[in-house]
Amino acid sequence: MSFFEATAASLFQQTSDGQTVFRPFGRLWGTFLVSDERAAHLRAWQRRYYIAGFVTIVVSVQLWQLRAMWAAAVLIALLGVKYWHFARKLPRINAEPVRESRSAMFTAHASRVGTRLLLPVTIGSAIFLAIGIWMCIVKPGRDAYFVAGFFGLCTVVNGLQFFVARRNTR
Numbered sequence: 001m002s003f004f005e006a007t008a009a010s011l012f013q014q015t016s017d018g019q020t021v022f023r024p025f026g027r028l029w030g031t032f033l034v035s036d037e038r039a040a041h042l043r044a045w046q047r048r049y050y051i052a053g054f055v056t057i058v059v060s061v062q063l064w065q066l067r068a069m070w071a072a073a074v075l076i077a078l079l080g081v082k083y084w085h086f087a088r089k090l091p092r093i094n095a096e097p098v099r100e101s102r103s104a105m106f107t108a109h110a111s112r113v114g115t116r117l118l119l120p121v122t123i124g125s126a127i128f129l130a131i132g133i134w135m136c137i138v139k140p141g142r143d144a145y146f147v148a149g150f151f152g153l154c155t156v157v158n159g160l161q162f163f164v165a166r167r168n169t170r
Contacts, residue, residue: 013097024083
């Protein structure tokens with residue numbers, strides 16, 4: 001499973017009686033009963049959205065540098081509109097999904113992505129972290145701190161997921 005598929009799968013949970021539910025905004029906006037075919041439709045859309053969003057952010061930053069931060073806000077707003085549009089025709093249910101701890105969700109996501117993808121992503125993040133640290137040394141500034149901070153966080157999260165996924169595949 002790819003990173004984007006694993007992230008999209010986290011939107012769907014199971015109730016104690018095995019029904020698939022959709023909770024796009026957590027408990028705040030409710031729980032919706034969803035069929036497997038509708039869930040597959042949203043997962044496919046979600047994959048395409050994440051890939052297009054990633055490309056949009058990269059291109060925007062290349063064209064407009066830090067002024068492109070508006071693109072992230074627009075992408076998040078579009079995602080919220082899509083979730084609302086998808087959920088508005090689904091029946092609401094009062095059943096709560098089986099509660100899962102954060103560590104269990106982290107482990108499930110890491111296992112879905114797998115070590116074959118997490119290893120190169122972690123190495124890539126570490127390389128960009130090293131570039132960010134080098135930028136901080138050579139020409140300190142907000143761009144250098146942003147690169148070092150962002151890729152430092154990516155390296156930590158991806159590294160943790162890699163070790164969790166590796167531990168669970170043994």
